[in-house]
Amino acid sequence: MYDFISTYGMMFLVGSWPGGPIGGFAGTLILAALSLTAAFPIAMLIGTGRTSEIGIIRHLSTVWVYVFRSIPLIMIIFWAYFLLPTMMKTEIPPFWTAVSAIVIYESAFLAEIIRGGLQSLPAGQVEAARAMGLGYFQTLFTIQLPQALSNMIPSLLNQFVSTIKATSIVYIIGVNEAAFSAQQINSIELTGTLRTYLVLAMFYFFICALLSRVAKMLEAHLTAKRLGQAA
Amino acid sequence: MIKFENVNKWYKTYHALRDINGEVNTGEVVVVCGPSGSGKSTMIRTINKLEDIASGTIRVQGQCINDKHVNINQLRAGIGFVFQHFNLFPHLSVKDNVALSPIKVAGQSKAQAYEMADELLEKVGLYAKKDDMPANLSGGQQQRVAIARALAQQPPVILFDEPTSALDPEMVGEVLNVMKKLAADGMTMICVTHEMNFAREVADRIWFMDQGELLEDTTSNAFFTQATHERAQKFLADIIH
Numbered sequence: 001m002y003d004f005i006s007t008y009g010m011m012f013l014v015g016s017w018p019g020g021p022i023g024g025f026a027g028t029l030i031l032a033a034l035s036l037t038a039a040f041p042i043a044m045l046i047g048t049g050r051t052s053e054i055g056i057i058r059h060l061s062t063v064w065v066y067v068f069r070s071i072p073l074i075m076i077i078f079w080a081y082f083l084l085p086t087m088m089k090t091e092i093p094p095f096w097t098a099v100s101a102i103v104i105y106e107s108a109f110l111a112e113i114i115r116g117g118l119q120s121l122p123a124g125q126v127e128a129a130r131a132m133g134l135g136y137f138q139t140l141f142t143i144q145l146p147q148a149l150s151n152m153i154p155s156l157l158n159q160f161v162s163t164i165k166a167t168s169i170v171y172i173i174g175v176n177e178a179a180f181s182a183q184q185i186n187s188i189e190l191t192g193t194l195r196t197y198l199v200l201a202m203f204y205f206f207i208c209a210l211l212s213r214v215a216k217m218l219e220a221h222l223t224a225k226r227l228g229q230a231a
Numbered sequence: 232m233i234k235f236e237n238v239n240k241w242y243k244t245y246h247a248l249r250d251i252n253g254e255v256n257t258g259e260v261v262v263v264c265g266p267s268g269s270g271k272s273t274m275i276r277t278i279n280k281l282e283d284i285a286s287g288t289i290r291v292q293g294q295c296i297n298d299k300h301v302n303i304n305q306l307r308a309g310i311g312f313v314f315q316h317f318n319l320f321p322h323l324s325v326k327d328n329v330a331l332s333p334i335k336v337a338g339q340s341k342a343q344a345y346e347m348a349d350e351l352l353e354k355v356g357l358y359a360k361k362d363d364m365p366a367n368l369s370g371g372q373q374q375r376v377a378i379a380r381a382l383a384q385q386p387p388v389i390l391f392d393e394p395t396s397a398l399d400p401e402m403v404g405e406v407l408n409v410m411k412k413l414a415a416d417g418m419t420m421i422c423v424t425h426e427m428n429f430a431r432e433v434a435d436r437i438w439f440m441d442q443g444e445l446l447e448d449t450t451s452n453a454f455f456t457q458a459t460h461e462r463a464q465k466f467l468a469d470i471i472h
Contacts, residue, residue, distance in 0.1 A: 133304045227367065
């Protein structure tokens, strides 16, 4: 195992970088971080849109959620891979194709979490805010979202973890990330399949476990704050 | 100050408010009572448009609130509202709850708003709790904060929707005392409540409602001694054991 790690360690960590594009674990982390960072604000828009009183906004948001939630991620990746370059009339690097596909797919799920969070707040909260003269957006940003987001942490974390794991599927269009590197190592090694994929599995496990830990701490902090016990 | 003219409201086929006519003058305390389901809460909630009406007009300080040009947030900023279940914002401290509308709606500086919050919390006897979170307060204390929050809008009128109904009995008094103080200060108040002693002591007038109708609109003395309507007499007999 030691030899294996010392031979392929760098390849697992950063792919063919610095000679080629960055990949491996670093590639996965960048891909996941970028995708989540982009998907979250979109999901906020769509999720809030799902609770809108304006029919057209609510319907468009609903269509977005229903469509992209009901299609497998790999279909969206294929569509993005073949459709985006045609539409934009230029070549798009696989990495950005992957980001676009994941953002679209995950935004649908995150939006539903956000909608649920907003709708589970007691109706009296919005009433009290509106009754004092706060407008729709003021109420959304100062009253609804701060409470809803802290209630949603467990579900959001769930989705973040699932997104990180889902990035592994994009090796299929040749994006340099952890699963792609493992695939390469496997074809060089030929005999170490189990070992290679064990390292890959452990990587995903530790990243997601770490994220769970952080979310748990954040949740405890917010609960303490609401009860007035935060330091 | 507030005037109802032939106001009607339906919930689908249910006629919740039937031809309400009535007027509340500046400085008056009007207590609205009646059996549950009589439309009291619905009526009070139409004044700041938490509920829409189907027909008729409601005027607040001469302004017809169902006019399309009325800025609803501006209208609401000028009307304090105290809810049965307090509805404090649990993620904000007591003083932030009180200072929210001065900062966000009235556009005051934070220093100004917190100074006013201090004064108002002093007034309701909760200055010592200003840095606490609502979850650490008893129901009575939360409702007093909610009253301070309404006062922070510096409104000419405050509406109370059963402010003591969700409280444990031993906490009702502290909230009513704050309300009595407000009434003595000359605040215009409309108060839906079952506290008949409060009504007797503090109210200038009583509105009695039943099945969506405003049946009695009299001085509190007249209401308790010579209620004209049969349903009002029955209500009084039921409520005063």
